[in-house]
Amino acid sequence: MLATVIYGERDVRIEEVSDPILTAGTNSGGDAIVRVVAACVCGSDLWSYRGVAEVAEPKRIGHEFIGIVEAVGSDVSKIKVGDFVIAPFYVCDMTCANCLNGVSTSCLHGGWWGADDRNGDFADGAQGERVRVPHADGTLVATPGQPDPSLIPSLLTLADVMGTGHHAAVSAGVTTGSTVVVVGDGAVGLCGILAAKRLGASRIVAMSRHSDRQAIALQFGATDIVEERGDAGVERIKEMFDGIGADCVLECVGTEESMDQAIRSTRPGGTVGYVGVPNGGPVLPIRDLFGSNVGVNGGVAPVRNYIEELLPEVLSGAINPGLVFDLELPLAEVAEAYAAMDERRATKVLLRP
Amino acid sequence: MLATVIYGERDVRIEEVSDPILTAGTNSGGDAIVRVVAACVCGSDLWSYRGVAEVAEPKRIGHEFIGIVEAVGSDVSKIKVGDFVIAPFYVCDMTCANCLNGVSTSCLHGGWWGADDRNGDFADGAQGERVRVPHADGTLVATPGQPDPSLIPSLLTLADVMGTGHHAAVSAGVTTGSTVVVVGDGAVGLCGILAAKRLGASRIVAMSRHSDRQAIALQFGATDIVEERGDAGVERIKEMFDGIGADCVLECVGTEESMDQAIRSTRPGGTVGYVGVPNGGPVLPIRDLFGSNVGVNGGVAPVRNYIEELLPEVLSGAINPGLVFDLELPLAEVAEAYAAMDERRATKVLLRP
Structure with missing residues (x-):
C-alpha cells in the first residue's frame, strides 16, 4: 500500500510500504485494519517538517484519519467489518483508570500512530491507505450507518482539531x-x-x-x-x-x-x-x-473521550467544524499538502487516498 | 501604642509607634480603627525573619488579626463601633470587578498590611495593638454579636490559614x-x-x-x-x-x-x-x-470571599481550625513567637495584645 514517510526537513514522500496485518502480539486479538477514507496534515506535523523537531530516521507520519473497517481480530466485539469509524490521534483502550477518568491520552496501554505501541508493535501512520488499529474497541468510534459524503471533513476533525x-x-x-x-x-x-x-x-x-x-x-x-x-x-x-x-x-x-x-x-x-x-x-x-x-x-487533548458528545452535532449539522479545511488533495500529493501548510497557503489540508 | 517592627534577619521588636487615626486621604471616610484582640505569626512572615526575603529598612509586620471596632469614618455604613470583626490578610473594597469575581486579593483598590495602600497611605501591620483598616465596609466582616472567647483561635484562622x-x-x-x-x-x-x-x-x-x-x-x-x-x-x-x-x-x-x-x-x-x-x-x-x-x-488566597461561607461553621463549632495554634503568647513576646516558629517549636503562635 501507499503511505507517507518523512525523511527530514521539508522531505515528505509517498511510498510503497507493507500492508498492515492483524498482529500476533500480546493484544493481537484486539486489532482492526481500517481502510483510510480521509486523513489530513496537523500543525504539529510541521514541527518535524520544519526541522524544529529532529527526524532521526525516516518514519511514518500522520495521526488523523477516518475510514472503513476491513478486518478485525478475534477479541474485537464492538467494531465490525464495514463500520465507518473515527480514530482519535492516538491509541487507547477506554477501560484503564486514566481512560475512565476522561484522560484517554494517558491510556495505560495506549500508543501513538507512527510509533511503537506499548506492546512494542509498530503502529502505522495515518497518512496512508490503511492503518492497523490496536485496541480497536477502545480506540475507534463507529458512526451509525454510512455517513453522507458531505460530512467527511467535519467527521475528520473529531480525530483531532475539533x-x-x-x-x-x-x-x-x-x-x-x-x-x-x-x-x-x-x-x-x-x-x-x-x-x-x-x-x-x-x-x-x-x-x-x-x-x-x-x-x-x-x-x-x-x-x-x-x-x-x-x-x-x-x-x-x-x-x-x-x-x-x-x-x-x-x-x-x-x-x-x-x-x-x-x-x-x-x-x-x-x-x-x-x-x-x-x-x-x-x-x-x-x-x-x-x-x-x-x-x-x-494538555494533549483526550479527544476520544469527546467523540460521543460531539458526533451527534456533526451528524445533525448543528456544528460544521470541517470548514477549517481549505484545501483538499489526493494522498499522492502529500508533499504539496505539507508545503501549502508550511507556506501558510492553506490552514488545513484534507488528503484522500 | 505598641506594634511589631522587623529590622532584619532574626530581629523582630515590639515598639511604641503612633496611634492610628482615621486618615484624611482619598478614601478617608472609609476607614475604621480596630483594637486588636488577637493576631498571629504566619509562615510567610518567616521568609523575612530568616533573611530569605530582604528587609531593606525597618517595617511593620503581621497580617492576620481579629478585633473590636473603636472608630469608623463618615462613609462606613455596614461596620459599626463595637463590632467584633475579622480582617483578611489584605485590604479590599468588595465592590470592584475582581472582588465581585471572587478574587478580592486582586482588588483594584486594595493593599497590604504594613505597606502603603493604593492611595499611598500607610497601613498598619497586624501584630500591634490597633490597626487602621481602609475600605472597612469591604475588608471587615463582623460576627453576629460578641463571640465566645473560646472561639478566638478559630475566628483568627479565617484571616488567613483556614x-x-x-x-x-x-x-x-x-x-x-x-x-x-x-x-x-x-x-x-x-x-x-x-x-x-x-x-x-x-x-x-x-x-x-x-x-x-x-x-x-x-x-x-x-x-x-x-x-x-x-x-x-x-x-x-x-x-x-x-x-x-x-x-x-x-x-x-x-x-x-x-x-x-x-x-x-x-x-x-x-x-x-x-x-x-x-x-x-x-x-x-x-x-x-x-x-x-x-x-x-x-495563588494568593482570596480569603475575604470565603469568610461568609466558613464563619457559620466556626461559630457553630462544626469546624475547629483554631487547633492549629499550639502556642499562645502576649504581644510583648512577639520575638519569642517568631523564634518558636522558626525553630519549629511551634506550628503557629497566637498573640494577644
Whole structure:
C-alpha cells in the first residue's frame, strides 16, 4: 500500500510500504485494519517538517484519519467489518483508570500512530491507505450507518482539531456566560471558538490577522476580532473586559509568545486552557500566576473521550467544524499538502487516498 | 501604642509607634480603627525573619488579626463601633470587578498590611495593638454579636490559614468523592485537610513527618499519613491510588521540592491547587504538565470571599481550625513567637495584645 514517510526537513514522500496485518502480539486479538477514507496534515506535523523537531530516521507520519473497517481480530466485539469509524490521534483502550477518568491520552496501554505501541508493535501512520488499529474497541468510534459524503471533513476533525479545540474550552472552564479569548487562528483555534460558542460563551474574541481565518472565526461564533499582539493585544483585551481581561483564554499555538499573550489576557482568577504542543517549553511565570490566581489547565487533548458528545452535532449539522479545511488533495500529493501548510497557503489540508 | 517592627534577619521588636487615626486621604471616610484582640505569626512572615526575603529598612509586620471596632469614618455604613470583626490578610473594597469575581486579593483598590495602600497611605501591620483598616465596609466582616472567647483561635484562622487551606482545596477542584493529597503540614496544610473534608473528599492523605501535626491532620479528617518524600513519596501515593496518583493535590509550602512533589503525586487529568507563596520561583515543567493534563490552579488566597461561607461553621463549632495554634503568647513576646516558629517549636503562635 501507499503511505507517507518523512525523511527530514521539508522531505515528505509517498511510498510503497507493507500492508498492515492483524498482529500476533500480546493484544493481537484486539486489532482492526481500517481502510483510510480521509486523513489530513496537523500543525504539529510541521514541527518535524520544519526541522524544529529532529527526524532521526525516516518514519511514518500522520495521526488523523477516518475510514472503513476491513478486518478485525478475534477479541474485537464492538467494531465490525464495514463500520465507518473515527480514530482519535492516538491509541487507547477506554477501560484503564486514566481512560475512565476522561484522560484517554494517558491510556495505560495506549500508543501513538507512527510509533511503537506499548506492546512494542509498530503502529502505522495515518497518512496512508490503511492503518492497523490496536485496541480497536477502545480506540475507534463507529458512526451509525454510512455517513453522507458531505460530512467527511467535519467527521475528520473529531480525530483531532475539533476535540482539541473543545478540550481547550473545557480546560479553560468555559460555561454559560463566560467571556473568552482565543489565541491562535489555526484549525485548533478556530475549533476552540466553535467549542466555546456551543458551551455558552457570551463573548468570544478571536486574535487573528488573516482575513480568511477571521471569516471562519466569525462564522464559528466569534463576536470580536483583535489583530494586535503582544502588549498592544493585551491592552485591547483588557479594555474590552472591565480593564481586567477575560474569564477564559484558549491557548492554541504552543509558543512562549502565545502562552504569554494568553496568561496576560486572562483576568485575575480566570483560567488559561492550553492545547498548543509546547514547542521549546514556554516558561510559566509562577509568581505572576500566583499573584493573579490565573490557573493553567490543559494538555494533549483526550479527544476520544469527546467523540460521543460531539458526533451527534456533526451528524445533525448543528456544528460544521470541517470548514477549517481549505484545501483538499489526493494522498499522492502529500508533499504539496505539507508545503501549502508550511507556506501558510492553506490552514488545513484534507488528503484522500 | 505598641506594634511589631522587623529590622532584619532574626530581629523582630515590639515598639511604641503612633496611634492610628482615621486618615484624611482619598478614601478617608472609609476607614475604621480596630483594637486588636488577637493576631498571629504566619509562615510567610518567616521568609523575612530568616533573611530569605530582604528587609531593606525597618517595617511593620503581621497580617492576620481579629478585633473590636473603636472608630469608623463618615462613609462606613455596614461596620459599626463595637463590632467584633475579622480582617483578611489584605485590604479590599468588595465592590470592584475582581472582588465581585471572587478574587478580592486582586482588588483594584486594595493593599497590604504594613505597606502603603493604593492611595499611598500607610497601613498598619497586624501584630500591634490597633490597626487602621481602609475600605472597612469591604475588608471587615463582623460576627453576629460578641463571640465566645473560646472561639478566638478559630475566628483568627479565617484571616488567613483556614481560608487559604480552603482556597487550595477549591483550586484543586475537591468535591464529593475526590481523592486528595496534601503536601505541607503547617497550619495551611492542616487547614487544607479540614477544607477537603468538608468539601466531601473520600480519602485524604497528609504528607507529614511530625507526630504532633499528624495528630491534628487525623483529627481534621486525614485518612492516611505518608512520611516519605521525593521519589519514595510519589511512589507511595501512586500505589495508594490505582498506580496513577490522586485527583487533587494541595500544595501548601511554596518550594520547588514541594511543587514537584505535588505535580508528580497528581493523576493524569488531576489538579494541583497551590497556595504556598512561591519562594524562589518553583519551575513548572510545562511539557510534563502538557503530557499528563495536570492543571495548576491557585495563588494568593482570596480569603475575604470565603469568610461568609466558613464563619457559620466556626461559630457553630462544626469546624475547629483554631487547633492549629499550639502556642499562645502576649504581644510583648512577639520575638519569642517568631523564634518558636522558626525553630519549629511551634506550628503557629497566637498573640494577644
